[in-house]
Amino acid sequence: MQHHPATSRDAAWQAAAQSLVVRQLLLAEAARQGHGGADEEGAVDALIGAEVRVPEADEATCQRWFSANRARLRSPEVWQARHILLAADPEDAALRAAAEAEAAALIAELRADPDRFPALVARSACPSRGEGGDLGLIEPGTTVPEFEAALRALRPGELHPAPVATRYGYHVVQLLRHEPGHDLPFEAVRARIAAWLREASFRAAVRQYIQVLAGRARIEGIALAAADGPLVQ
Template sequence: MNMALFPDVVVNGEAIPSAAIAAEAQNHTAPKDKPGIAWRKAAQAMAIRALLLQEARRRDLDPDPEELAPERFETEDEALIRALLDEALSIIPVTDEAVRAEWAKDPGRYRSAPLWDVSHILCACDPRDDAARAMAEARAQGMLARLDGDAKRFALTARESDCGSKASGGHLGQLGPGDTVPEFEAALRAIAEGSMTPAPVLSRHGWHIIRLNAIAPGQVLPYETVRPKIAQALEKAAWARASRDFIESLAKGAEIKGASLAPI
């Protein structure tokens, strides 16, 4: 990314180094052909950070870094921003009436995780090896063509699998969300009960032919079970709104050059 193409970012006379914005840009997504979007997002994030730090120092707050994980602590800037938001934001506690009203909008949203009864055939390879990946894909395509959608042949064909499940006809048993690698789960969610993937699916382990034998949909959970989760979500939303309003109030009295705080 050519940093010279982008304007300098200055917040209340404080210049933000282009190198810092470039480093921050690595944390923001953008289309490959539009790197400027990542830069603008990063410039916005750094401008907001500068506004908050300036306000924290104006209030003469002292940083008190907290331990985030074993031997991993906040930076002093992170601690300052946290202290500022703790002092500046006033969040109205979420009431039980608000939680129940949110739940009542659609109780069916709150379900236990589904269970999938799954079988697969694996043609193992290292996806980073172009030749090995192509050979394994051709092998998987050949197996899929032989199956021709016939579930009865699946267990027999699975004897050629590179997974230990071949001993049980490729059967993996019951799986829930998070039990498999993301690419496998994404393909699993896209197929109908009793069917298999129309094409081999590539994962970090190789090419899979996946069959969804049956699915047990998650059950609707009772209100008391989901109440803490809903309350937490409402509190998080309230905190986000209050933070946004506070930042907007700081921005109104600030002079910001080279960055926009409007949604990108």
Template sequence: MQLIPTGDAEKPRNQFPPVYVGNTLISEEDIARELQHHPAEEVAEAWHEAAKSLVLRELLMQQADHLQLPRSMDEEERIAKVLELELDVPAPTEDDCKRFFDGNRERFSSPTLMAVSHILLAAAPDDLDERMRQEDVGKQLIGFLLTGRTAFNELARDYSACESRHQNGSLGQISRGQTVEEFERPVLSLKEGFHPELIESRYGYHIVRVDQRIEGEQLPYEHVKPQIRQLLSESVTRRAVRQYLQVLAINYGVEGVDLDLPESPLMQ
């Protein structure tokens, strides 16, 4: 995606309806300045997201005035104070936490650890001819390994484009999140031993051998309870803020933009 430069905003202004919060007009100039914070492929989408962000902020600022919060506070402080005063967010109970743990046990395990070696046959993502050539080379090398004609370590030293070739192809110990997703996803599902199929990534093709696999273990509830409590608290807070903004939008009135609150910037 590309950012829509503020200067480009001159073109689409008249294509969009005026945006109001109550009797307050959200100016075209303010929306144009806000565009840079909302990357999108289409100007219309960026314009809408920018206008929506300013509308939500204006709703909260008008409520800050209604609550007679000092204007000497900066905007972020006033918004935070509005939410503090107006929202009643219940804390997750012990039963809530246990129920979430029981329904999502797979999320609370220690990571699977793997010792992996590979041979990288490098090719740029957009060089189709080279990728086809390296795929053919990879299939030949796999054939050599399956028939025992040569050793993995030797092929890694002679063919791999990765610096790991100096360690006989060894990547050391890896776990989820340490390599690119298209390599990690298939590799983490492998059993110990040589994998007789090529794995493709943005870097080219990989011949992979799993030298060791240590399965992750289920973590006890008491160990992950603080994490669960935080997750549930954040979820409840997002829902409460969304509902609160819906009430403000009804009370003050919003024109010219669809708030689409579940995706709004203040929901993050």
């Protein structure tokens, strides 16, 4: 049950029970077809490989998917920034206040002399101080929300006007570069689209195959979708 998170204990029990039933259906069919053995995972893989056929997506199918899903096929937005971190535990109010004040003082100093950044970054508690505070390329979702929000508020070359608070402490942040995402050409994503379509088709085919096995089996005590129509089989 711990492998099947759910909104209630009963729902987790149902999901776990269904998973065990599906596993037993596959193992029984693998044994019937001579794929059995000590390696249960290998037996199931051999069964699926023999019984489930997934066609490769042709060019026209990939083109249609490409046209309908352009928003999913953009290069990620990226920022390059450098920072100075004044570390402070979120539970230590006095240390947080001191770190904020120091960060504000550093910002004021940098506003007066932007060329001081390489010297001031030595105070940073982040390992990036060895790179002049440069964090490299940052994609959406790869840093804490407060830091990402600060980056979104800046233009290249700008220093954030106030210390940026995160759970790590207070940051002095300067945006170096910003590249918005852009649409990728079909040729650049053709292989990725084909892999996505194949994976979706494979999952659907496996679900259908399990439904066929359930339709042939006698299952008591658990509800499992079965398929016994000629179209499905």
